[in-house]
Amino acid sequence: MNGLKISHLSVKFKKKEVLQDISVTFQPQTIYGLLGRNGIGKTTLLSLIANRIFAQDGEITLDGHSVVDNDLALQRIYVMGERNLYPKNLKLVTILADTAGFYGGLDQAYAERLAQKFGLDLEQKYGQLSTGYRSIFKDIIALTVTADYILLDEPVLGLDANHRDMFYQELIDTYAKKPRTFIMSTHLIEEVANIITHAVILSAGKVILDEEVDEMMTKSYLVTGPEKEVTAYVEGLNVIGKEQLGRMTGYYVYDDLPEMRILPDTVYLEKMPLEKLFIYLTQQTTERKEG
Amino acid sequence: MNGLKISHLSVKFKKKEVLQDISVTFQPQTIYGLLGRNGIGKTTLLSLIANRIFAQDGEITLDGHSVVDNDLALQRIYVMGERNLYPKNLKLVTILADTAGFYGGLDQAYAERLAQKFGLDLEQKYGQLSTGYRSIFKDIIALTVTADYILLDEPVLGLDANHRDMFYQELIDTYAKKPRTFIMSTHLIEEVANIITHAVILSAGKVILDEEVDEMMTKSYLVTGPEKEVTAYVEGLNVIGKEQLGRMTGYYVYDDLPEMRILPDTVYLEKMPLEKLFIYLTQQTTERKEG
Missing domain, CATH: 3.40.50.300 (P-loop containing nucleotide triphosphate hydrolases)
Known part of the structure; x- marks a missing residue:
């Protein structure tokens, strides 16, 4: 109450x-x-x-x-x-x-x-x-x-x-x-x-x-590496954004990471800043609305 | 002209x-x-x-x-x-x-x-x-x-x-x-x-x-480490701000670094963000004016 x-x-x-x-x-x-x-x-x-x-x-x-x-x-x-x-x-x-x-x-x-x-x-x-x-x-x-x-x-x-x-x-x-x-x-x-x-x-x-912001941050990742390996790693996860840098692919993921999945040596995981999370989440809903 | x-x-x-x-x-x-x-x-x-x-x-x-x-x-x-x-x-x-x-x-x-x-x-x-x-x-x-x-x-x-x-x-x-x-x-x-x-x-x-911003950035440093070593390292340099974190001291320096001076193992150098430089430079002049 x-x-x-x-x-x-x-x-x-x-x-x-x-x-x-x-x-x-x-x-x-x-x-x-x-x-x-x-x-x-x-x-x-x-x-x-x-x-x-x-x-x-x-x-x-x-x-x-x-x-x-x-x-x-x-x-x-x-x-x-x-x-x-x-x-x-x-x-x-x-x-x-x-x-x-x-x-x-x-x-x-x-x-x-x-x-x-x-x-x-x-x-x-x-x-x-x-x-x-x-x-x-x-x-x-x-x-x-x-x-x-x-x-x-x-x-x-x-x-x-x-x-x-x-x-x-x-x-x-x-x-x-x-x-x-x-x-x-x-x-x-x-x-x-x-x-x-x-x-x-x-x-x-x-x-x-x-x-909770703490909870959000534990689910917000940027996964980078060669396209093939990165795409395999994020399969089935909630991908909210993608960026490309030359041959390297980056996926912005908002999800619990799969504990059982092995992270290849060529793939890197890092924290996504809250502002990036916001930008991708709100872009997504806007596009969905327009589409 | x-x-x-x-x-x-x-x-x-x-x-x-x-x-x-x-x-x-x-x-x-x-x-x-x-x-x-x-x-x-x-x-x-x-x-x-x-x-x-x-x-x-x-x-x-x-x-x-x-x-x-x-x-x-x-x-x-x-x-x-x-x-x-x-x-x-x-x-x-x-x-x-x-x-x-x-x-x-x-x-x-x-x-x-x-x-x-x-x-x-x-x-x-x-x-x-x-x-x-x-x-x-x-x-x-x-x-x-x-x-x-x-x-x-x-x-x-x-x-x-x-x-x-x-x-x-x-x-x-x-x-x-x-x-x-x-x-x-x-x-x-x-x-x-x-x-x-x-x-x-x-x-x-x-x-x-x-x-020039490039020029500014090459002169903007944060120097951290134990008080004694850090103070010795920045001696004579243009220190625009100081912060303390437990036993660690940080000096914000806006100056060309002395090439001849040896950086001790316990002292770290990193880039100062432009916003920090701005905050310390403008605080300094305000305090000078008031003082």
Whole structure:
């Protein structure tokens, strides 16, 4: 019963089905990656959870209770959106105070420390911020607000490399001190591979993968070598991609490797990075849809 | 005389000096990375080149002629901005046609192929696009417009991993067919490390590095091992960062390595990624400024 549970959710905009019968449960105290191609419905899903739009079918529950018109539930879920929802002439300090009022509070001292660290003047108006600093400001709220489920849509959009490092480090630190659920939607998959413990991948309106990252990594391989030997080795396995380098063939495999099969001397096995896995898995479903 | 030359450029906003006496020359037919922290003045520099704002001091010339109020020069320089400069109710096809009119033309067939490839409907209005698709649309113009100097401000902002790969590949292809200068400002440094041939790094209002990427990489090392041995080895070298892992010490070195110095068996040398080099170089100047 515990957790943020999405059941059989479907959404259409005009006649286009954006989400088709999505079911996924976000457990307490876990850091999730919500991954998917541009325009695949990640932002729609976050808006549904935040009650900003409503689904034609299905439901969303928090610890067993529907979130629709449920203020108690909504106070426990904070959604940081990619869109700019704040009035441009509001000062950042005012937005912080308003947010603290609606949710169960906000760690003001920590927010000020973070603002200092990221070089953000909280006396500014929201409309004065660049893309990068808008992300930083929204990240500061997400890291300091009192909520059990915190959804971050593109938290590092426009951030430079140093600021991205700082954000990831703060996320890990605050999670260690007070474990709660973070659901991060991002396009920089390689950078969060060591932070998220669970990945949910959306493609073509469906959940195509919902798994522990550790588990995923033990099944993600690149097998290289001469065509004939490599092809024999991967026979019957779930091959999601193929690349060629001169005479050498590489297969991207997402599967448990067969223990009984002998690896020839000319064939090499290596780990596939999470981003490659994502690229091939989501390409596959897109092609299937079009074909 | 050839090239886009920035000489002793200084800009102040209110009393704050954003760019301080910047000098740098962008050569013909070269792919540049213009790198810097958030808010360091990259966008200001691009706006100056595009004649959208003006400098208090210094000048910008193209092949020896000032770009100020020089329509002939400005037609040869295309600046793709991070800000959204197009009216929201204009159709994408109309924007393409207008751009073709102002510059020396635009490869319409290639633009349509790219739109198809990226899944972008050109009959849409600009205001309907998401952050990612705004970037894609602006990238399509940048790749197809007839100009000798093309400046891209955050070309992959909001793009998913597959789209980023596609964009980099198209950039390399179109450059190979028709070499011209691309100046890319981006925060995803590691991803462009193999694409750019020359890097210009801005920090604290100044150009702190202006060098061929190949040259930079031959001077960028991480030296690891026991503290005593490592410290002895890097003595007198330009150490830009230090990290500790238990008893092991790592120094990030940006320097030519001393040929005469013997590397002890316990000390390891490896290449430093471009992003690490960037992080340490720009941290250093920021700290120097604050100190």
